[in-house]
Amino acid sequence: MKMTINIQHLVPKNKMGSSNDAVATKTYPDDQTAIKAFNAIEKMLFDVNSWTVTIPFGSVRFYLADPRGKPTYDEAEMGDFVKIKMPMLANSFGNGFDWVYVTKISKFSEGDIAYTMIEMKPHSCIENAAGQIAHFYTNDSTNTFIVARSGSEIQVSVHGRNEIPNVKKLRIRHRLRNFFIGGGGIFGGSKLQWQNFVDTLIKIK
Secondary structure (H helix, E strand, O other): OOOOOOOHHHOOOOOOOEEEEEEEEEEOOOHHHHHHHHHHHHHHHHOHHHOEEEEOOEEEEEEEEOOOOOEOOOOOOOOOEEEEEOOOOOOHHHOOOEEEEEEEEEEEEEOOEEEEEEEEEEOEOOOOOOOOEOOOEOOOOEEEEEEEEEOOEEEEEEEEEEEOEOOOOOOHHHHHHHHHHHHOOOOOOOHHHHHHHHHHHOOOO
């Protein structure tokens, strides 16, 4: 589905590797109904612990952690971390998880236009001192999550940019793992999985 609300200024440019976009839109009977739905979707977007993405081998789960790495059930904030649990091929550099951190949060509302955006990037696991990026992509990549409203229309989208499998300076089993997940498009590189995510969010009332 094509984007009907222009939010390209919020999405980083793709300078290397692959990119993907998943978009879902819905038109409501009136602006007030759309505003109510926008607020509900925005709340779910910040409730990272409730996220679920279905992949061919099961479900990917997300766990929010504060800047010290401690689990938190608050809304996502700048500097928070997200631990991603794959249903297979645990990341040994991340104590079993792939790690990203929240690099940007932006909100805008004026007249009949509003949007909320969260951007995340791969990071090392702060639970150990290895320093290696604990993710199947390099830290050049970003994932940008956006809910936007224009009048009575709402658009939910996820944008992956600069997606390069994290395979340099790793042992063969780690290279194979990261290429299998990232390069193979099983999770991050697959639009289909994020499409399931945005399609679920757009149904929230």
